Amino acid sequence: MTTSLLILNGPNLNLLGTRQPEVYGTTTLPMIETLCADHAKALGIKATFMQSNHEGALIDAIHAAKGVHQGVILNAGAYTHTSIALMDAIFSTELPVIELHLSNVHAREDFRHTSYIAKAAIGVICGFGAAGYPMAMTALRDYLGDAP
Numbered sequence: 818m819t820t821s822l823l824i825l826n827g828p829n830l831n832l833l834g835t836r837q838p839e840v841y842g843t844t845t846l847p848m849i850e851t852l853c854a855d856h857a858k859a860l861g862i863k864a865t866f867m868q869s870n871h872e873g874a875l876i877d878a879i880h881a882a883k884g885v886h887q888g889v890i891l892n893a894g895a896y897t898h899t900s901i902a903l904m905d906a907i908f909s910t911e912l913p914v915i916e917l918h919l920s921n922v923h924a925r926e927d928f929r930h931t932s933y934i935a936k937a938a939i940g941v942i943c944g945f946g947a948a949g950y951p952m953a954m955t956a957l958r959d960y961l962g963d964a965p
């Protein structure tokens with residue numbers, strides 16, 4: 818079976834490219850989607866790319882991923898720092914999730930140092946800009962490959 822990953826993006830990430838480029842860079846979300854599609858091809862896996870500004874839609878997407886995708890890469894945006902409901906969704910599905918951020922959240926404001934997602938994730942990648950997405954895909958593919 819071909820490995821399939823869900824790459825899920827949360828609030829305000831649709832504005833990448835023009836949103837605080839000094840923090841998040843100038844790469845747009847469609848450009849990141851292309852980067853991920855190219856990397857999926859190179860790895861020989863499938864990747865589905867989604868974005869929503871709505872917490873419930875992100876939770877629904879995590880629920881729906883069970884049985885369809887083998888793992889999730891989640892940039893939950895600001896919901897990372899607030900959403901117990903997203904954390905519970907990850908625990909509920911038991912899917913391996915990598916928490917991802919473009920910026921190094923640990924070098925930023927104190928409120929970004931708290932992550933509910935990290936409590937349920939297998940690992941965290943942050944601070945590498947758009948390049949973090951293919952890094953996370955490779956890491957999750959390797960994790961799944963090693964899984965019994």
Ligand code: DQA
Pocket residue numbers: 828829830892893894895896897917918919920921922929
């Ligand atoms: C972000 C970091 C979050 O703190 C912030 O709220 C975002 C983007 C990142 O990718 O660096 O929306 O997840």
